[in-house]
Amino acid sequence: MPSSQLLRSRPAVGWALLASELSVLFRRRRTWAMLLALAAVPILIALAVRLSSATPPPGRGPAFLDQITQNGLFVGAVGLIVCVPLFLPLTVGVVAGDTIAGEASAGTLRYLLVAPAGRVRLLLVKFAAAVVFCVAATLAVAVAGAAIGIALFPVGPVTLLSGDTISVGESLLRSLLVAAYISVSLIGLSAIGLFISTLTDVPVGAMASTIVLAVVSQVLDSLPQLDWLHPWLFSHYWLGFGDLLRQPISWDSFGNNAILQAAYVLVFAALAYGRFSSKDILS
Amino acid sequence: MTGDAASGEPAIETHGLTKRFGSYAAVNGIDLTVPRGAVFGFLGPNGSGKTTTIRMLLGLAVPTSGTVRLLGHDMSGDLRDVLPRVGALVEGPGFYPYLSGAANLNRLDTADRYAPSATRRARVDSALERVGLGHAARKKVHAYSLGMKQRLGIANALLTPRELLVLDEPTNGLDPQGTREVRSLVRSLAAEGTTVFVSSHLLAEIEQICTHAAVMSVGNLVAQGTLDELRRVGQPQVRVLTPDPDAAARVFERLGLSPASVDDSDGTAAAATVTAPLNDELTDPDSIVAALVSDGVRVRGFSIERASLEDRFVALTGEGFDIAQ
Numbered sequence: 001m002p003s004s005q006l007l008r009s010r011p012a013v014g015w016a017l018l019a020s021e022l023s024v025l026f027r028r029r030r031t032w033a034m035l036l037a038l039a040a041v042p043i044l045i046a047l048a049v050r051l052s053s054a055t056p057p058p059g060r061g062p063a064f065l066d067q068i069t070q071n072g073l074f075v076g077a078v079g080l081i082v083c084v085p086l087f088l089p090l091t092v093g094v095v096a097g098d099t100i101a102g103e104a105s106a107g108t109l110r111y112l113l114v115a116p117a118g119r120v121r122l123l124l125v126k127f128a129a130a131v132v133f134c135v136a137a138t139l140a141v142a143v144a145g146a147a148i149g150i151a152l153f154p155v156g157p158v159t160l161l162s163g164d165t166i167s168v169g170e171s172l173l174r175s176l177l178v179a180a181y182i183s184v185s186l187i188g189l190s191a192i193g194l195f196i197s198t199l200t201d202v203p204v205g206a207m208a209s210t211i212v213l214a215v216v217s218q219v220l221d222s223l224p225q226l227d228w229l230h231p232w233l234f235s236h237y238w239l240g241f242g243d244l245l246r247q248p249i250s251w252d253s254f255g256n257n258a259i260l261q262a263a264y265v266l267v268f269a270a271l272a273y274g275r276f277s278s279k280d281i282l283s
Numbered sequence: 284m285t286g287d288a289a290s291g292e293p294a295i296e297t298h299g300l301t302k303r304f305g306s307y308a309a310v311n312g313i314d315l316t317v318p319r320g321a322v323f324g325f326l327g328p329n330g331s332g333k334t335t336t337i338r339m340l341l342g343l344a345v346p347t348s349g350t351v352r353l354l355g356h357d358m359s360g361d362l363r364d365v366l367p368r369v370g371a372l373v374e375g376p377g378f379y380p381y382l383s384g385a386a387n388l389n390r391l392d393t394a395d396r397y398a399p400s401a402t403r404r405a406r407v408d409s410a411l412e413r414v415g416l417g418h419a420a421r422k423k424v425h426a427y428s429l430g431m432k433q434r435l436g437i438a439n440a441l442l443t444p445r446e447l448l449v450l451d452e453p454t455n456g457l458d459p460q461g462t463r464e465v466r467s468l469v470r471s472l473a474a475e476g477t478t479v480f481v482s483s484h485l486l487a488e489i490e491q492i493c494t495h496a497a498v499m500s501v502g503n504l505v506a507q508g509t510l511d512e513l514r515r516v517g518q519p520q521v522r523v524l525t526p527d528p529d530a531a532a533r534v535f536e537r538l539g540l541s542p543a544s545v546d547d548s549d550g551t552a553a554a555a556t557v558t559a560p561l562n563d564e565l566t567d568p569d570s571i572v573a574a575l576v577s578d579g580v581r582v583r584g585f586s587i588e589r590a591s592l593e594d595r596f597v598a599l600t601g602e603g604f605d606i607a608q
């Protein structure tokens with residue numbers, strides 16, 4: 001058949017699959033429900049602070065909570081601090097745990113592979129989409145926080161942890177930096193979720209296990225008896241973005257966090273590859 | 284058959300293909316040969332290993348042992364170059380329920396790096412048109428009926444021109460109209476030169492369109508060949524309708540037609556059917572009637588019948604309702 005000869009002449013690089021993956025992810029109502037729920041967190045915090053007459057006393061509740069009334073720009077930071085331990089890992093666990101297992105349970109995995117998507121290429125695309133979701137999830141909190149903060153509270157120059165004061169413009173930039181830090185923090189968890197997702201055809205199981213691991217890691221990180229283990233836990237630097245709120249910026253924790261996350265990505269991507277490249281697709 | 288047949292290698296060729304789940308051999312050392320241009324019926328009752336075989340053909344499952352060659356390529360290595368030329372429906376359709384039919388096909392088409400994006404839209408539309416889903420293209424798949432999903436699955440196999448189509452129970456869930464359409468679709472694809480490998484547990488559904496068939500039973504390939512070859516294997520039967528069954532049976536014995544069996548269950552006590560296998564070489568059918576008449580047996584009906592393919596199929600796979608294990 002001449003037409004199929006033509007088709008076969010030159011394979012495309014294959015960005016179309018990534019584009020399609022992202023469009024499938026962001027066309028799902030579930031994805032938007034999660035992003036909206038995340039965005040609702042800073043909005044609820046801001047409304048609660050705004051509607052209660054008493055200023056929250058310093059030292060109680062999440063960091064920076066007491067600053068919100070003086071400067072709305074802190075809403076985003078408070079929202080992120082609240083979301084990092086549970087809400088963000090929850091949504092990332094859902095997306096990462098669904099990557100392969102979700103396709104398997106829908107029966108689409110076999111059709112993607114027969115198309116053929118290529119097993120390695122499919123893993124890469126799935127991981128890339130999960131990383132994009134990490135960024136989107138973090139931005140949902142940061143942007144909603146900034147927006148509601150600006151709408152409800154006075155906005156002015158921000159005093160950093162080091163005591164220096166920066167302009168509104170720069171403080172928005174710093175918020176983005178914090179968002180970037182948290183997005184990076186979640187990448188290791190995404191890789192773990194991707195691996196777990198190759199182990200099962202039941203997406204809910206993969207999601208739950210990923211989320212449980214995120215919680216376990218934080219619990220272990222809080223036990224002083226396990227000091228030696230802490231630097232190896234993927235959640236160890238999750239709340240370490242304070243360094244980005246000083247003048248001059250200290251990049252140490254950003255760097256350590258990035259290296260740790262990269263190591264987790266390497267290990268779990270390799271495990272996912274090892275498992276998935278030889279897996280029998282019987283779903 | 285078309286020019287493709289000239290390229291020599293069969294469309295599908297397996298040697299000693301085996302898949303074990305634990306100690307259970309779901310597919311047990313089968314040697315399949317599907318010639319190019321054939322419409323190949325892959326028959327077998329539930330659980331006989333058809334889908335498992337198809338999964339191995341397509342590289343979804345790794346054989347426990349044995350080899351698979353598809354379109355002249357070894358499937359342990361060349362997946363990427365072969366699969367774009369193969370369209371497949373495996374164990375029913377699988378789609379994203381929250382996407383429309385067209386969006387689903389679009390998505391699966393992007394997975395194929397050889398499928399040109401410039402023509403994607405047009406190809407998706409024409410595939411949907413071809414299976415009669417043109418009007419439902421923008422409807423979400425969760426609102427599709429079983430038969431509509433099945434059609435969408437077939438459309439997915441037709442997104443690009445294929446050299447080989449592997450269809451696992453394509454008529455599952457289709458109405459008679461849809462079943463007819465699938466048959467004529469397969470015929471037209473075969474006429475274009477596509478090799479079609481179609482599995483079914485219903486012989487009648489594919490008997491009319493196949494040129495070749497193979498029969499699976501409990502993981503084993505028990506028959507394979509052209510339809511005529513398969514029909515010929517069964518022994519023809521002599522059948523006599525007579526009011527003197529015992530006398531007829533004695534004549535049969537004398538002529539070497541044994542064992543003769545008497546069936547008087549058709550309700551009328553006046554006549555019974557005597558049946559015996561016909562040994563082609565020894566007996567001239569015409570002499571049987573003469574022998575019967577000369578012995579005073581009243582003959583009301585006489586026929587020589589070949590086993591239908593259906594009888595063959597049942598004989599090969601067993602009649603019981605229980606799934607063989």
Ligand SMILES: Nc1ncnc2c1ncn2[C@@H]1O[C@H](COP(=O)(O)OP(=O)(O)OP(=O)(O)O)[C@@H](O)[C@H]1O
Pocket residue numbers: 282304309327328329330331332333334335336484
């Ligand atoms: N993942 C699995 N684990 C264990 N056994 C399996 C698995 N998949 C299939 N089997 C077994 O392999 C055998 C063949 O199954 P297969 O799905 O290939 O049958 P089939 O011929 O396609 O049947 P059907 O007509 O019902 O579709 C069955 O006995 C089944 O129990």
Ligand SMILES: [Mg+2]
Pocket residue numbers: 333334335374451
């Ligand atoms: Mg089957």
